[in-house]
Amino acid sequence: MAELKKIPLIIDCDPGVDDAVALFMMMAQDRYEILGITPVNGNKPLENSEKNSLMLCELAGREDIPVLHGAHKAVFAEGRTAGAIHGATGLGGVVLPDPRKQLEKEYAWDFIGRKAKEHPGELEILAIGPLTNLAIALLKYPELAGQVKRIVIMGGGISTGNMTASGEFNIWADADAARIVFRSGIPMAMIGLEVCNEGRIMADEVAALKAGGPVSRVAGQLIGEREERSGGKGAVLCDALAAAYMIDPGVMTEVFDAVVDVETGGFITEGRTVAKRIYREFADEKANTVVCWHIDRPKLAEMIIQLCKKLDG
Ligand code: BDR
Ligand code: CA
Numbered sequence: 001m002a003e004l005k006k007i008p009l010i011i012d013c014d015p016g017v018d019d020a021v022a023l024f025m026m027m028a029q030d031r032y033e034i035l036g037i038t039p040v041n042g043n044k045p046l047e048n049s050e051k052n053s054l055m056l057c058e059l060a061g062r063e064d065i066p067v068l069h070g071a072h073k074a075v076f077a078e079g080r081t082a083g084a085i086h087g088a089t090g091l092g093g094v095v096l097p098d099p100r101k102q103l104e105k106e107y108a109w110d111f112i113g114r115k116a117k118e119h120p121g122e123l124e125i126l127a128i129g130p131l132t133n134l135a136i137a138l139l140k141y142p143e144l145a146g147q148v149k150r151i152v153i154m155g156g157g158i159s160t161g162n163m164t165a166s167g168e169f170n171i172w173a174d175a176d177a178a179r180i181v182f183r184s185g186i187p188m189a190m191i192g193l194e195v196c197n198e199g200r201i202m203a204d205e206v207a208a209l210k211a212g213g214p215v216s217r218v219a220g221q222l223i224g225e226r227e228e229r230s231g232g233k234g235a236v237l238c239d240a241l242a243a244a245y246m247i248d249p250g251v252m253t254e255v256f257d258a259v260v261d262v263e264t265g266g267f268i269t270e271g272r273t274v275a276k277r278i279y280r281e282f283a284d285e286k287a288n289t290v291v292c293w294h295i296d297r298p299k300l301a302e303m304i305i306q307l308c309k310k311l312d313g
Helices: 017-028 046-059 108-118 132-140 142-146 175-182 193-198 203-210 214-229 238-247 297-311
Strands: 007-013 032-039 124-127 150-154 188-191 252-262 273-277 289-295
Touching (some): 017 046, 017 238, 032 108, 108 132, 175 252, 188 238, 188 252, 193 289, 214 297, 238 297
Parallel strands (some): 150 188
Antiparallel strands (some): 252 273
């Protein structure tokens, strides 16, 4: 039987505890071909995002994946980080050997522009950090809007935030960039805070990871630190849900269509993703985003465990 052609993919990220798990999942799956990883200033400064991306590729045995130079601040502002949420380096208490692998010389936005041109109508992007690299790419190469097939983001929330009452970190950290991306016309899928709060990883699932090989053990430690702080509620692992949705959309048990835009000002609403739900029977407007709303939690946990296992060698 002929092998199915893999879908070209770029992963834009700021690892980050949950980014690390999402990267493991994507490096293990075989639906997509990862063309490159484009780190960005986010959870920690850009240097951490870049170094962590290199180390995680090496740990997973995927030194072949190019890691690009990303943006060190927000598109029109200084840029924000997430403080101590992801520990001192971005990877909680996990310490990995310094990378032998080097960053590519090319910048993230030029790489994205080049790859979109090479794969018109096919390239997909998984974005699990602030959307700065993507916004710069869209400003520099406006034709991208007609070339990228889909962007799946972890970001935003319909009714809540985690940095402020309205602002989820990835959107709040560079709201201008997020608005450029949501307004680009590229079909979007959004994994927001509501579904993330539902897709928690529990202590017995962490234990299963910790009993595995090198990649599973690192995932177990990363997730375990969060699980321990959760008081039995389970670890929230936002970016892993976005990876799971790309690998198997059936992991989501409810999605809906919406027109989503981003509030870039406002005294208390900066960085809010504002959604108008589109009901097909009354459709007078075209949705720009599929909002993921509910998830099959045990299926997500099983995906994480099995995909990490694949990388254990
Ligand atoms: C998002 O912000 C970051 O801290 C996480 O890595 C995730 O991408 C959750 O709000
Ligand atoms: Ca992230």
